[in-house]
Amino acid sequence: MANERLRSALAAAGLTPQAVGEQVGVDTKTIERWISTGRTPHRANRTRLCTLLGRDEEYLWPDAVSDAQVRSASHAEFVDIHPNRGSIAAATWHSLLVNAQESIDLLAYAASFFHDTISDFNELLLDKARAGVWVRLLFGDPKGGAVQLRGEEEGIGDSLSGRCSLSWKYLAPCIGIPGVEARVHDTTLYTSIFRFDDDLFANTHVYGAPANHSPVMHLHRVAGGRLFPHFLDAFARVWDSAVQADSTTLLA
Known part of the structure; x- marks a missing residue:
């Protein structure tokens, strides 16, 4: 065959x-x-x-x-585990952004920590896009049912929806810029995914706890490993189900 x-x-x-x-x-x-x-x-x-x-x-x-090879490659993919997102230094995120050469994929509900900790976050994204890096932004619909439910489960009500709205307002200058694709999703999010070329951070979501209080797994792509592509496939599924971001609608 x-x-x-x-x-x-x-x-x-x-x-x-x-x-x-x-x-x-x-x-x-x-x-x-x-x-x-x-x-x-x-x-x-x-x-x-x-x-x-x-x-x-x-x-x-x-x-x-073989299964042994796959297990070995998957172990090699694993770089580190962080007890929570706050334990990852802002300098680490900044370095990942600056050094990205091919792809930046960000999936979360709000991920407002990027703008809170990196003052030139938008400028970095735009610089990368101008340099040919494919930037994909995938954040929650402030009016979506998934965001509303997540806010209720965390005990913060409409606060998560407000953070989603704030993130989209921060990102408004990036929407529609060549090289930057932005989509709005309304999916149940089990893991926030932050991918920079061959490095990927998977931030688990635990019932009743905010994402920034939950563990983050750092992976590096290794040939034959299954963890990196597993999370990247999850990003792709959410991406395919999302709709293009419209700043006029989001900021209304």
């Missing part, structure tokens, strides 16, 4: 089997067999291909990755 994932990855990267063979160190016919017959390359070649194509080994050859 042909390996269509590998074929698609080569096409997406704009690479021919000949070009891949030259960079990996095997002949063109071998590359073509890997595609047309689904033959699994030796591990060293799989690693080179993953690096070249920017894909995970588990995605390209799911049958070749």
Whole structure:
């Protein structure tokens, strides 16, 4: 059976089997067999291909990755656990923003701490967007049912809705700027997700407690690991269900 994932990855990267063979160190016919017959390359070649194509080994050859390898890779993804969001220094968030080269993805209800602790937060986002970084902002609908319910569960009533409104007011200068995409969501949020290239912070939500009082897991993307893509897939699902932010409506 042909390996269509590998074929698609080569096409997406704009690479021919000949070009891949030259960079990996095997002949063109071998590359073509890997595609047309689904033959699994030796591990060293799989690693080179993953690096070249920017894909995970588990995605390209799911049958070749053992449970032990997956567990090992997932352990390697884990960087640190913070007891609460407040224990992460403002300088850390600032550094992550400044050093991002490809993607900034922020999912929360309000995440007003960014503007509270980083005075030039908007300017940093806009600078990154102008430099070609893909910035995606995904925050709660102040009038949505999920935000209202979360506020009730935390015992703060409409305060969470107010924080969402405040965040959108802060972000107004960023909405509509090329390179910045902003969407409003009304989903039950189990985890706030803050992704900066290959680093991701997953802030768990615990019933009855505000997000800033709950643990934050720091992950770094590792080929073959399942934790980083697991949370990134969650971001994608919320993103797909959200609607484009309209500053006129949000600030009304």
